[in-house]
Amino acid sequence: MRALNNYAELLGPWAQSVASFMVADIARRDERMWRNVGGSIGRGIREEIRRKPSGMLYHALMAEQSALIKSLPIEAGQRVHVLTTKGLSDSTRSSTIAKEIMRSGEVTASRAKTIARTEVSRTAATFKQARAMAAGSPGYFWRTSADSDVRDTHKALEGVYIPWDDPPKTDASIPPYHAGCGPNCRCFAEPVLPDL
Numbered sequence: 001m002r003a004l005n006n007y008a009e010l011l012g013p014w015a016q017s018v019a020s021f022m023v024a025d026i027a028r029r030d031e032r033m034w035r036n037v038g039g040s041i042g043r044g045i046r047e048e049i050r051r052k053p054s055g056m057l058y059h060a061l062m063a064e065q066s067a068l069i070k071s072l073p074i075e076a077g078q079r080v081h082v083l084t085t086k087g088l089s090d091s092t093r094s095s096t097i098a099k100e101i102m103r104s105g106e107v108t109a110s111r112a113k114t115i116a117r118t119e120v121s122r123t124a125a126t127f128k129q130a131r132a133m134a135a136g137s138p139g140y141f142w143r144t145s146a147d148s149d150v151r152d153t154h155k156a157l158e159g160v161y162i163p164w165d166d167p168p169k170t171d172a173s174i175p176p177y178h179a180g181c182g183p184n185c186r187c188f189a190e191p192v193l194p195d196l
Helices: 002-010 012-037 043-090 094-134
Strands: 139-143 161-163 188-192
Touching (some): 002 012, 002 043, 012 094, 043 094
């Protein structure tokens, strides 16, 4: 475990770089969209949106994403430990354990894809929330991707007004979250903006 923890620490700069790139890319795309759509928003408000909330969110999200990326080798090591311990206790053949250990790379790759999908969506949704709130938005309408993969709990929220300060509880096993901020959530917020 000490070796795995040391390896995870070595990944710190790389994880920080990957997280930084992901967040910066979302910020650029989101800023471009807001510049195109938000022509009627005054220059002072645009500066506030671009610099204050999004800048603080950028650093917070980057730290969270870096921690998630660094956790991948530790989770893989723990999986191998569980497999070998289970094999020892129930006399599983070493060839069977070896196959499962080899699958650990697939499990880690799958987890990495889930993290990437979730974090890109969550970053975009959080930047949208910060910018909408800076423009005076009290909440949003929950929108789904309207396809067969949408969860039943998310389908029930389609078109429902959600205040920014009260995210809904959609999944029993995790805390409440806004549209686009949960694991593999492809929903999005349609902000309610004040009349200008």
